[in-house]
Amino acid sequence: MSRVLVVDDEPPIVRALAINLRARGYEVVTAGDGAGALQQAAAQPPDVVVLDLGLPDLDGVDVITGLRTWTSVPILVLSGRSDSADKVDALDAGADDYVTKPFGMDELTARLRAMLRRNTTAESSATVEFGDVVVDLAATRVTRAGQEVRLTPTEWHLLEVLVRHPGRLLSQRQLLTDVWGPGYETAQGNLRLYIAQLRRKLEPDPSRPRYFRTEPGMGYRFEAGP
Amino acid sequence: MSRVLVVDDEPPIVRALAINLRARGYEVVTAGDGAGALQQAAAQPPDVVVLDLGLPDLDGVDVITGLRTWTSVPILVLSGRSDSADKVDALDAGADDYVTKPFGMDELTARLRAMLRRNTTAESSATVEFGDVVVDLAATRVTRAGQEVRLTPTEWHLLEVLVRHPGRLLSQRQLLTDVWGPGYETAQGNLRLYIAQLRRKLEPDPSRPRYFRTEPGMGYRFEAGP
DNA sequence: GGGCCGGTGTCAGGGTCCTGTCAGGACCCG
DNA sequence: CGGGTCCTGACAGGACCCTGACACCGGCCC
Numbered sequence: 001m002s003r004v005l006v007v008d009d010e011p012p013i014v015r016a017l018a019i020n021l022r023a024r025g026y027e028v029v030t031a032g033d034g035a036g037a038l039q040q041a042a043a044q045p046p047d048v049v050v051l052d053l054g055l056p057d058l059d060g061v062d063v064i065t066g067l068r069t070w071t072s073v074p075i076l077v078l079s080g081r082s083d084s085a086d087k088v089d090a091l092d093a094g095a096d097d098y099v100t101k102p103f104g105m106d107e108l109t110a111r112l113r114a115m116l117r118r119n120t121t122a123e124s125s126a127t128v129e130f131g132d133v134v135v136d137l138a139a140t141r142v143t144r145a146g147q148e149v150r151l152t153p154t155e156w157h158l159l160e161v162l163v164r165h166p167g168r169l170l171s172q173r174q175l176l177t178d179v180w181g182p183g184y185e186t187a188q189g190n191l192r193l194y195i196a197q198l199r200r201k202l203e204p205d206p207s208r209p210r211y212f213r214t215e216p217g218m219g220y221r222f223e224a225g226p
Numbered sequence: 227m228s229r230v231l232v233v234d235d236e237p238p239i240v241r242a243l244a245i246n247l248r249a250r251g252y253e254v255v256t257a258g259d260g261a262g263a264l265q266q267a268a269a270q271p272p273d274v275v276v277l278d279l280g281l282p283d284l285d286g287v288d289v290i291t292g293l294r295t296w297t298s299v300p301i302l303v304l305s306g307r308s309d310s311a312d313k314v315d316a317l318d319a320g321a322d323d324y325v326t327k328p329f330g331m332d333e334l335t336a337r338l339r340a341m342l343r344r345n346t347t348a349e350s351s352a353t354v355e356f357g358d359v360v361v362d363l364a365a366t367r368v369t370r371a372g373q374e375v376r377l378t379p380t381e382w383h384l385l386e387v388l389v390r391h392p393g394r395l396l397s398q399r400q401l402l403t404d405v406w407g408p409g410y411e412t413a414q415g416n417l418r419l420y421i422a423q424l425r426r427k428l429e430p431d432p433s434r435p436r437y438f439r440t441e442p443g444m445g446y447r448f449e450a451g452p
Numbered sequence: 453g454g455g456c457c458g459g460t461g462t463c464a465g466g467g468t469c470c471t472g473t474c475a476g477g478a479c480c481c482g
Numbered sequence: 483c484g485g486g487t488c489c490t491g492a493c494a495g496g497a498c499c500c501t502g503a504c505a506c507c508g509g510c511c512c
Contacts, residue, residue, distance in 0.1 A: 072344075084330040091336040096344065097323065098337075104310040110317040111324075118298075118322065118344070140395035140444065152498060153443035188459095190500065196461060207461090216459065216508085378487060414470090416489065422472065433472090442470065442497055 002116050003027040005046035007037040007063070008078070009056050017050065020105050026112075034058030038066050046073060048115050050108075053079040053090065061093045068094035074115040078103070128163040130211045130225035133202050135163055142202070149201055154179065158194050159202075162212065162222040171219040195220060228342050229253040231272035233263040233289070234304070235282050243276065246331050247338075260284030264292050272299060274341050276334075279305040279316065287319045294320035300341040304329070354389040356437045356451035359428050361389050368428070375427055380405065384420050385428075388438065388448040397445040421446060 004026045008014045011032075018028045029044050031037040034055045041049065049067065053060030064075060074096045079086060082100040090098055097111050128135040132145040140156065142149040151159065161178045162170065172191055176184050184190075195214075199206040213221045230252045234240045237258075244254045255270050257263040260281045267275065275293065279286030290301060300322045305312060308326040316324055323337050352363040358371040363386065368375040377385065387404045388396065398417055402410050410416075421440075425432040439447045 074344075084333050087333045088336040091333075091340045094343075096340055107310050107313045107317075107324075110314040114317045114322055117320075139393050140441075141393065141447075150441075154499070156444070187500080189502085192460065193462090193500085214460075380488070413489080415491080418471065418473085419489085440471070 001025050001027055002047040003029060003044065004112070005029045005031065005037065005040055005044075005049045007031045007034070007050065007055070008052035009033060009054065010052075013052070021109070021112075024109055034060075034063040034066075037063055041067055041071065041073070045071065047119065048112055049073055049075045050112070051075055051077050051095075053077055053081070053086070061089055064090060064093040064095050074119060076108075076111060076115065128166070128224065130223075131202075131204060133211075135159065137163075144202060151201070154194055155197055155201070158191075159198055162198075162220070163224075166222055166224040169215055169219055169221045173219075175220065227251050227253055228273040229255060229270065230338070231255045231257065231263065231266055231270075231275045233257045233260070233276065233281070234278035235259060235280065236278075239278070242331075243334075246335070250335055252338075260286075260289040260292075263289055267293055267297065267299070271297065273345065274338055275299055275301045276338070277301055277303050277321075279303055279307070279312070287315055290316060290319040290321050300345060302334075302337060302341060354392070354450065356449070357428075357430055359437075361385065363389070370428065377427070378423075381420055381423055381427070384417075385424055388424075388446065389450075392448055392450040395441055395445055395447045399445075401446065 004021055006014055006017050006021070006028060007030070008017070009032050014030050014032070018030060021028050029040050029046060031040045034057050037049075037051065037055075040046075051060060051063060055063065058066075060077065060079070064077075067073065067075065075094065076097045076099065077090045077095045078099055078101060079090070080101045087098045096115060099108060099111065126137045128137065133149075134143045136142070137160065142151055142156075142159070157179045158175065161175060172188055173185050176187060176191055179194075180187060180190070195212060196206075199209050199212050203209050203211060211223050211225055213223055215221055230247055232240055232243050232247070232254060233256070234243070235258050240256050240258070244256060247254050255266050255272060257266045260283050263275075263277065263281075266272075277286060277289060281289065284292075286303065286305070290303075293299065293301065301320065302323040302325065303316045303321045304325055304327060305316070306327045313324045322341055325334060325337065354361040354363065359375075360369045362368070366382065368377055368382075368385070383405050384401065387401060396404075398414055399411050402413060402417055405420075406413060406416070421438060422432075425435050425438050429435050429437060437449050437451055439449055441447055
């Protein structure tokens with residue numbers, strides 16, 4: 001889950017934020033002053049920063065610029081000052097959002113979601129791994145020990161059906177209709193052929209399958225692995 | 227300069243915003259209702275959207291979701307409602323910021339700058355490199371070993387779609403609709419032609435493609451390279 | 453123990469589909 | 483009219499898919 005760095009010098013506020021954010025599934029790291037914030041951000045790079053401007057040691061804007069020298073992590077500023085000039089200064093220094101106290105926790109978390117969404121949408125790709133094989137379902141790509149493995153359309157389609165149901169037993173009938181469409185329920189020889197092909201390309205020892213297992217008389221089962 | 231789409235049903239507010247934004251060097255496009263907003267966004271894709279939630283024809287959240295189906299342009303919501311639930315709904319629908327009326331123009335423009343900064347910094351790395359080829363997406367220019375390479379509009383369009391999804395397999399159907407628009411799903415001969423053209427102009431050995439790979443029966447894949 | 457049988461893994465061959473390539477003509481624009 | 487771009491059709495080569503045949507294995511009956 002996402003990691004949030006909360007920077008505030010008032011322990012009650014830090015505590016309240018931490019409890020609320022953890023309850024929503026975030027990992028929370030805290031700092032009580034500007035120096036600690038910069039240190040924590042370097043030690044445990046967060047996915048988003050919640051920063052109170054009224055810190056004892058550094059000016060809030062300096063904390064922002066300090067972070068911005070090396071990271072583009074989204075920064076949400078909390079402040080008791082609703083003065084327009086303060087907002088402009090913080091935003092122009094590199095902050096991404098500005099919320100004035102008192103604030104609603106729902107709004108704050110909604111804004112955090114919005115900031116995180118923008119950063120994570122691009123890179124998240126659904127992958128399934130087993131052994132030294134990585135199956136990237138979004139990119140339609142398979143690698144083994146880093147090397148790309150070329151699959152034919154039918155091989156890929158069969159692999160996709162299998163890895164989308166890890167641990168489940170899939171009958172031959174179901175595999176045949178999922179991969180070849182209805183009407184091919186009798187082409188079992190075909191299914192055997194492509195199972196063998198997948199094992200040859202992806203199993204460590206194709207003659208003793210570990211991930212694409214045969215359940216005699218029933219069907220096949222994909223067993224996810226470490 | 228950046229283009230801003232301002233959506234509001236009250237002409238005085240639209241006028242005030244337009245004047246202020248133009249004075250700050252933005253190009254301003256306006257719409258008075260939700261349907262017009264979606265239309266304008268498609269006709270003249272903006273770099274950021276300023277959206278009033280109180281529109282006569284569509285619910286503001288519907289406008290956001292409508293935009294989000296096909297674009298990730300930053301959206302700043304204006305609203306007279308300071309209710310926390312409204313903010314959460316808009317932000318979770320895909321908005322990036324939420325400002326309640328009355329607002330200060332300085333603050334608004336600062337927030338716009340913050341949103342644009344995030345997008346342009348991401349796009350300043352808008353050059354894709356592979357081999358001795360550099361594709362500058364922002365400038366619409368391709369160089370190979372420093373020499374400029376001339377591409378026809380269709381070639382460029384196809385190249386752009388490919389390099390914007392490095393490593394991803396793109397089906398012929400998707401490439402055809404992305405480059406030629408819907409209705410050209412059968413013009414596969416055409417696609418082959420332009421793929422060959424790109425390879426001839428950009429591949430070190432066009433007969434053995436390295437960056438624009440064919441996945442027989444499935445589509446094509448652009449492989450970024452050192 | 454020997455033979456039979458259903459189910460599975462393996463191999464090779466031919467048919468089919470897909471892809472790369474070329475030439476030729478339509479179209480737009482200066 | 484000329485240059486450039488785009489589209490269409492045809493063909494050769496290759497990749498892929500399906501089919502059939504055979505070997506192997508375990509269980510069962512005789």
